Amino acid sequence: MRKTIKVAKWEIKRNLKNKSFVISLFITPILFLIFFLLGNFSGNSEVAPKMTKVKVFVNDQLNAFPALEEAVNAYNLPFELVKTGMTEDKAAEQLKNSRNTAFLLLNEKTLTTGSVPVYTTKEISPSFSTQLQLLQEPLKVMQMKHLGLSPQQLAAISKGIVFKQTAIDKPSETGSDEGETHSLKRMIPAGFAGIIFLSIVFTGMMIFQSASQEKKDKIAEIILSSITPRDLMQGKIIGYFILGMIQVAIFLVLMIPTVLWKIDFPIFHYLLVPELILFICLALLGYLLFAAIFVGVGATMTDISNAGNFQGFVIMLPFLSFIFIGPVSSDPSGTWAQIGSYLPFTSPAVLIMRLAILDEWPWIEIIISLAILIISVFIFMRLAGKIFKVGILLYGKNATPKEILKWMRQ
Amino acid sequence: MVLTVNRLGKSFKNKRIIHNISFEVKKGEIMAILGPNGAGKSTTIRNIMGIMLPDEGTITFHQSEQIPRNKIGYLPEERGLYKNVKVMDVLLYLADLKDYPLKKAKERARMYLKKFGLEGKEYAKIEELSKGMSQKVQFIASILHEPELLILDEPFSGLDPVSQELFKEEIRLLAGNGTAILLSSHQMNIVEEMCDRLFMIHRGQKVIYGSLDEVKTKYANFKCVIRGKNDFHQLEQISGVQRVEQKEDVSTLYLEKDINPAIWLKNLPDHLAIQELTIDRISLHEIFIDIATDKNLLQKAGEKDA
Numbered sequence: 001m002r003k004t005i006k007v008a009k010w011e012i013k014r015n016l017k018n019k020s021f022v023i024s025l026f027i028t029p030i031l032f033l034i035f036f037l038l039g040n041f042s043g044n045s046e047v048a049p050k051m052t053k054v055k056v057f058v059n060d061q062l063n064a065f066p067a068l069e070e071a072v073n074a075y076n077l078p079f080e081l082v083k084t085g086m087t088e089d090k091a092a093e094q095l096k097n098s099r100n101t102a103f104l105l106l107n108e109k110t111l112t113t114g115s116v117p118v119y120t121t122k123e124i125s126p127s128f129s130t131q132l133q134l135l136q137e138p139l140k141v142m143q144m145k146h147l148g149l150s151p152q153q154l155a156a157i158s159k160g161i162v163f164k165q166t167a168i169d170k171p172s173e174t175g176s177d178e179g180e181t182h183s184l185k186r187m188i189p190a191g192f193a194g195i196i197f198l199s200i201v202f203t204g205m206m207i208f209q210s211a212s213q214e215k216k217d218k219i220a221e222i223i224l225s226s227i228t229p230r231d232l233m234q235g236k237i238i239g240y241f242i243l244g245m246i247q248v249a250i251f252l253v254l255m256i257p258t259v260l261w262k263i264d265f266p267i268f269h270y271l272l273v274p275e276l277i278l279f280i281c282l283a284l285l286g287y288l289l290f291a292a293i294f295v296g297v298g299a300t301m302t303d304i305s306n307a308g309n310f311q312g313f314v315i316m317l318p319f320l321s322f323i324f325i326g327p328v329s330s331d332p333s334g335t336w337a338q339i340g341s342y343l344p345f346t347s348p349a350v351l352i353m354r355l356a357i358l359d360e361w362p363w364i365e366i367i368i369s370l371a372i373l374i375i376s377v378f379i380f381m382r383l384a385g386k387i388f389k390v391g392i393l394l395y396g397k398n399a400t401p402k403e404i405l406k407w408m409r410q
Numbered sequence: 411m412v413l414t415v416n417r418l419g420k421s422f423k424n425k426r427i428i429h430n431i432s433f434e435v436k437k438g439e440i441m442a443i444l445g446p447n448g449a450g451k452s453t454t455i456r457n458i459m460g461i462m463l464p465d466e467g468t469i470t471f472h473q474s475e476q477i478p479r480n481k482i483g484y485l486p487e488e489r490g491l492y493k494n495v496k497v498m499d500v501l502l503y504l505a506d507l508k509d510y511p512l513k514k515a516k517e518r519a520r521m522y523l524k525k526f527g528l529e530g531k532e533y534a535k536i537e538e539l540s541k542g543m544s545q546k547v548q549f550i551a552s553i554l555h556e557p558e559l560l561i562l563d564e565p566f567s568g569l570d571p572v573s574q575e576l577f578k579e580e581i582r583l584l585a586g587n588g589t590a591i592l593l594s595s596h597q598m599n600i601v602e603e604m605c606d607r608l609f610m611i612h613r614g615q616k617v618i619y620g621s622l623d624e625v626k627t628k629y630a631n632f633k634c635v636i637r638g639k640n641d642f643h644q645l646e647q648i649s650g651v652q653r654v655e656q657k658e659d660v661s662t663l664y665l666e667k668d669i670n671p672a673i674w675l676k677n678l679p680d681h682l683a684i685q686e687l688t689i690d691r692i693s694l695h696e697i698f699i700d701i702a703t704d705k706n707l708l709q710k711a712g713e714k715d716a
Contacts, residue, residue, distance in 0.1 A: 003507065010503050014495055218490030222551065225459045225484035226507035393461065 003227040007235020011210065012242055028202070029251040033258055054100050054128055057084040057091060061107040067138035075134045078125070088117065095121050102128065110139070111146045188270040190356030193279030195251055197348060200244035200287040201318050204294055207240045208315065211298030211392065220392040229389040237291045244287065278366075279352055285370075286348030288377045290318050296384030299391035300399035310401040321349035332357040341369040344376035383408050412437050412472060412559050412590035413458065419466030420453055427453045428614040431467070435559065435590045440581065442605035443594045446702035450614040451594045452487050455563050458592075459484055471559070480508040483557030487564045487594070489548050493537040497523070500536065501551055510555035522550040526576060542573050549577065559590045566597055578604060598695040612701045630691045632671055634663040638683035650674050659685070664692075 015021045056079045058065060065083055072079050084103075086094065091103040102120040110116050116139065120128065144153075214220045223232060297314045324346055327336035332354045340350030347369045355361060390407045391399055399407075411434055418431040428450040435441045445451050456462045458469055460477055471477045491500050498519060505515035523529055526546040536544055545568060553560060562581070566574050582604065585591050595601055601608060608625060610618040618625055631652070636645075637660050645654045645661055650669045655662040665674065671689055 006503075006506055014492070014499075017496075017499075018494060213492075217493055218486075218488050219492055221456075221461065221486040222484065222489060222491075222504065222548070223507065224461050225482070225486070226479055226504070 003231040004234045004238065007227065007232055008239035008242065011236055011239030015206070015243055016246075025247055025250055026254075028199075028247070029254045032251070033254060037258070037262070053078045053080045054102055054125055055080045055082060055098075057082050057086060057094075057101070057103045059084055059086055059091070059103070059105045059107075062110065062142060064106055064139060064142055067142065068135055071135050071138050075131075077131050077134060079131070088119070091119055095119055099123050100125060102132075106139070111143045114143065186275065186356050186358075189273055189276040189279050190352050192271055192276065193283045193352050194349075195255075196244075196248050196280065197283035197286050197352065199247040199251060200241065200283065201290050203240050203244035203247055204287055204291045205315075205318075206243070207236050207291055208294035208298035210236055210240070211295050211388070212301050215299060215392055215394075216302045224393070229392065230385060232392075233295055233385060233388045236295055237288070240291065241287060275355075279355070281370075282348045282351050282373075285373045285377055289344060289348075289373065289380055292377065292380040292384040293317060296380075296387040296391075299388040300394075300404055302398060310404075311398070317345045321346045324350050325353070328353050329357065333362070338365065341365055342372055344373050347373050386410060411435075413592065414470045414473070415454070415458065415467070416470070417467035418454065418457060418464050418469065420457060420462065420464050426614060428457075428611075431611065431614075431616060433609045433616075433619060435592050437558075437590050438585055438588045439606040440585050440591045440593060440604055442601045442608040443592060443611065444596065444598075444601060444608055444698065445594075445611040445617075446596065446698070449611045451611060452563055453614075454611070455484075455486075455561055455592070455594060458561065480510070480555065481558045483552040483555065483560040485548060485552040485560075485562045485565055487567075491536045491544060491548060491551075494535055496533050496535055497528070497539070497547055498532040501547070501554060504551045505554045508555040515554055518554055518556075519550065522554065525580075526550065541568060542570060545569060546573065546576075549580075553580075553584065557589065559592065560584060561592045563594045564596075565593065566595060566600060574600075596698070598693070598698055602694050610698070610701065617701055618697070625694075625697075626691075628667075629697055630693070631667050632665045632669055632674075632689055633692055634665060634674075634687065634689045636661050636663065636682070636684055637686040640683055644679075648679065649677065 058068065058081055060068075060083060065081070069081055071077075072081060084091075086103070088103075088105060091105075095101055095103060099121050100123060102118060102124065105117045118132065125131075214223070220232075293314060297311050301311055320343075321340075324336060324340040327334065328340060328350055331337060337350060337354050340346045341354065343350075351366065351369060355366075387404055387407050390410075391404075413435040415434070416432050419429050420427050431450075431454055433441070433443075443451050443454065453462065457464045458477070459482065460479065468475060469477065471481070498516075501519045502512060502515055505519075506512065520532070523532060526549075528543060528546060531539065531543070536547065539547065549565065552562070560581075565577055565581070569577065578600070581591060581593070593601075593605065602622065605622060607621045608618065609616065618629065620628065639659055640656075640661055642654060642656050642661075645651065645656075645663060648663070650666050651663050652666050653664040655664070665671075675689070
């Protein structure tokens with residue numbers, strides 16, 4: 001173990017001293033941020049780039065305006081409420097020529113049908129419709145009043161029914177979730193795990209580089225005269241894991257301030273939830289699986305440019321998950337999603353995706369696919385160890401699938 | 411006795427690579443392991459280093475079967491170093507893997523770099539060095555941690571004569587300071603020049619084992635080369651001739667051991683056609699070639715002597 005750590009330290013040091021590695025550490029998050037910000041800017045109004053407040057005209061025939069204003073202030077919504085007497089037709093005319101503007105019509109009909117006609121300009125902040133939902137509450141109260149309920153009845157109903165869920169092992173964070181915050185609660189840790197997973201997998205691909213480079217430079221035998229192949233392999237896996245975490249840290253350091261600045265919701269509040277543990281577990285297992293594959297395959301070839309079909313296919317395995325993005329996001333409980341969760345190569349990514357979308361977690365499926373994943377990690381580590389031991393010393397040529405199969409059987 | 415190899419054997423699948431290999435390396439001696447390509451030298455060495463596990467036999471280090479790898483220095487035949495890393499970093503990493511203290515490693519690295527004319531290259535990257543320089547760095551890496559046993563697999567391959575001398579001198583110096591050295595090579599002149607004892611291996615089996623002097627007196631009989639048209643069988647009839655080789659007009663007569671060349675020459679038959687005649691001892695080089703090309707000269711000589 002001591003030697004494993006020495007190898008891990010060396011791999012970290014060697015890479016951190018390498019300029020191109022350090023540059024790439026920053027390039028990835030920066031590119032990501034650039035795309036994020038570009039998307040954000042183009043979605044927003046260029047007229048008011050500072051604080052993109054949506055101008056909301058309210059034709060208020062219910063005298064609900066003060067209540068709405070109160071709600072806007074309470075939730076700190078980026079709305080600029082303006083009272084207006086415009087009719088729908090007139091408003092439509094006006095909206096044609098403006099940007100980031102909306103028109104609400106509140107009248108008797110609203111209270112009886114329970115629906116509010118909203119007209120918006122073509123371009124509007126993408127979060128507008130979700131933010132608008134927060135105005136439901138004051139309107140609901142008005143609706144109740146209109147139906148002639150007593151103040152007590154009113155209070156009871158307007159509270160709604162809430163399932164107060166309390167997790168036993170941790171002090172509860174209360175369950176006053178609405179649908180929206182609920183999904184955020186899932187999305188944020190899932191996104192975080194996704195970042196970890198991606199960073200580690202990409203850094204993990206460097207394991208592959210490192211193993212095949214060692215073979216190419218013919219240093220493996222010198223190293224193996226001091227330590228066992230097992231130490232060398234484990235050292236690489238741990239070393240690149242830490243490099244991956246450094247990548248994650250840099251990602252977060254750059255990402256969080258930007259996100260906090262662009263979107264104002266309390267990320268940390270949603271990030272540090274118990275679900276995060278499962279997400280991180282999935283990301284780590286995924287890393288171990290791919291690390292084993294990469295280190296094993298890396299030891300069989302000296303040069304990626306003349307890799308055979310077999311090796312090429314194996315290297316592409318992590319990208320198999322991308323095939324599942326479409327089907328899983330459209331139907332997170334469907335057949336494709338289930339297949340994806342049971343295939344060890346795709347299950348980390350597919351499960352993270354599904355769990356982020358699904359409100360109710362399919363625990364049985366989660367447990368089965370975790371079991372499959374853990375067993376696969378175990379098997380692949382063993383196989384990789386066998387391949388690595390022989391392959392790393394086979395200088396000057398790439399191993400054929402037949403040879404690899406032979407080593408595995410030994 | 412630093413290293414003892416006893417009845418070592420190793421097979422891959424059904425093919426026996428080495429068989430019944432036994433030898434020793436003593437403190438302060440240079441022991442050469444010789445043999446043609448594919449004879450099993452590197453396999454033997456890899457077994458000693460624990461890179462491969464032997465199927466049969468034992469390897470002991472100071473009478474212990476636990477081989478302390480940090481006390482062994484190893485320069486493999488197929489060798490290289492990380493390309494985009496600085497010289498000093500590689501040296502210190504390799505010393506660290508041998509559990510050698512960092513500070514001492516740094517001092518010794520500087521000392522050796524200077525000795526090998528690489529002063530000021532500490533912070534150059536390996537890829538910036540010439541092939542010879544990088545060979546020197548590899549050599550330094552193998553001796554930096556003051557090994558008790560140094561195993562050098564073809565250390566001179568690819569070196570220019572100046573560097574060869576430098577290496578030779580350093581190897582002798584290390585042996586003089588008590589390091590046991592196991593050296594594999596097929597450059598016979600160097601072996602003859604340097605080693606105290608030798609072990610010759612062919613097809614994975616022992617052919618010769620002994621001190622250089624022993625080997626020379628035992629195997630290096632006289633041979634007589636005659637140019638002229640002579641009958642093969644007549645030559646064979648000459649007393650003291652062990653074996654005859656004939657190629658057109660040139661006949662090589664391998665003589666028995668303990669022949670007195672002067673008397674033997676006097677007793678040559680009168681009818682012999684002689685255009686040219688030379689007589690000298692078989693060199694280590696020829697012994698090697700004979701073995702490598704399966705002429706069995708030594709087997710015969712050996713059998714008779716045994």
